[in-house]
Amino acid sequence: MQTKENILLNIKDLHVWYRVYGGYLKVLNGVHLMVRGSERVALVGETGCGKTTTMKSILQVLPPGDFQIPRGQIFYKGQDVLKMSFKEIQRLRSREIAMIFQDPTTALNPVFTIGTQIGDVIKYSAVFKDEENVHHERIKTLSIKALKDVSLPDPERMLINYSFQLSGGMKQRVCIAMAICSPRNLLIADEPGTSLDVTIQDQIMRLLNGFVEKRKTSIILITHSLGVAKEMTDRTYVMYAGTIVETAPTEVLFKNPVHPYTKGLIASIPKISGGGIAKGIPGKLPSYLDPPSGCRFQPRCEQESPICSEKPPQLFEIEKDHLVACYLTQR
């Protein structure tokens, strides 16, 4: 059933709530997301729409004690991550899925050298299976190879450096080296270029793209830059306030956006060919403490109708592989 289509990751109807003073923040409200083998997927949306929360729930690295998952399943290779034991999750983190975080400055530990941090990743990775005593020389050669792969200058010296001695672009390269130093099936890149300049972002994106193509790894690229999503991925998911509002193959989505939010988002981007700036999307993200009962985009939508505030719309296939959660398409 699932193996036929080669589905690697399948998130079904995921709900995540955070406990705060005065109730629950209902952040994720029914997220559906699917990644096939060696597919490049983009997840786009505004700040605070739940992109990172979705990714953190895959790896089970949400802040302990403060969250609740009332509903939903996350299947990785057909196994539900939410029902895994601690040991299985550790195995998932060390051998199957790697994550690159948004801010390389806080992702690296300032009191350990780059060599120690990258060595730890290699030591527990699939490279050494379950060998007991791994010789440190072997780890070192592998670390150097990983740093070379991300074209960092002078990798031997880099091993004894601390993260604060490196520039932002170099730090992000180290983070990528840690993610690719051992074979993984899924790479999650959480806004890897956002805190960097355009030229450096371009370098980092080309580097990532090269690896993904060479090793046939699947990647989930989280970004709020639609341009990056367009240039790098096969399939795009658009997220708004904890729900997936539209998904399609990237080419189709940019040519023929259907959901009012996707349209507004695409129109808001300034273009280097000129043509002025669209008026943006009025309003702001709803409060997660008391979200709208129907479609979460309804308060900002210009084409709302009475049914929109009654119950949330479900994803609906308007053409092959193009799903939209909006009542406009279902009439």
Added chain:
Amino acid sequence: MKQATNNEILKIEKLKKYFHIGKDKKGPIYVRAVDGVDLNIKYGETLGLVGESGSGKSTVAFTIVGMYRPTSGQILFKGKNISLEASKRPLSSKKEIQIVFQDPGSSLNPRQAINQILALPLRIHAQMLKRQLREKMIELLEKMELSPDYLYKSPSSIGGGEKQMVAIARALASNPSLVLLDEPTSALDVSVQAKIINKLIDLQKELHLTYLFITHDLSLMRNVANRIAIMYLGKICEMAEAVTFFEKPLHPYTQMLISSVPVITEEEKNLKPKKIISIGEIPSPVNIPLGCSFHQRCSYKMSICSKVDPEIIKVSPGHIVRCHLFAKLENKKQERSD
């Protein structure tokens, strides 16, 4: 000295700002943040100042408002020399130049309500009495499409876009003629960014403002600025009208920047110079390489580039570039005309 021409509101000549950071055997060490910048801004235009982080673009703005005293060089505002720190400037010139900072979260005092934040410039620059203040503040908020009940909110209780709107209202409170916008939308989402940029464009028409718009987002500049200046390691390396700039980028760095911008339409793709692939990073402003500061990353490097710093070359009226590639062309042109 010669009076600045009438249509220039601000003229910067050979502006330098060095920061002293320590000592070495050879002598003091400086961060050369701004290293000889010439700029002129005309009345009513928007000049875009673009560069990577660490190129010194914010330092230029901070020196113009007087947060730093320039190491050398001159800042002429409406023909008057104002190259002093803010405390020594006349109040009238301070009133006319205002700044909007990058991060509205840290540029608004979290312990003050918005009415306190907006009242300070009104009291200092317009000498307003308490009674008049409230009316004027409501007027300012309405200009930014915020309702009067925002007066008693604190910055922490409103969203990022609204905070930036308040910061803009604060800058406009003293009725300035030149507003420096230091990456006003880089911390915000595209949908909010579009709203703020449109508001800024409307305000410019309404109040006859002049903008110096600092950003690293080239595609935004294409739609906002009349002229664009590219800054690299404390120097301007190319300056041109916005349209020519994208159609005919000359400096290799500019080409690299434009080809790095992620785009979404075919039309944009055709504009991108495809050959340039970005390599390397911006060097530290403590050790600026000899010769042209860009030569280590440049794909058209010649032997002269690592020895001699190029001069500014006027390619066509209003289009200047600082690169040896075009020096040759100019020499040839001269030879021909001779």
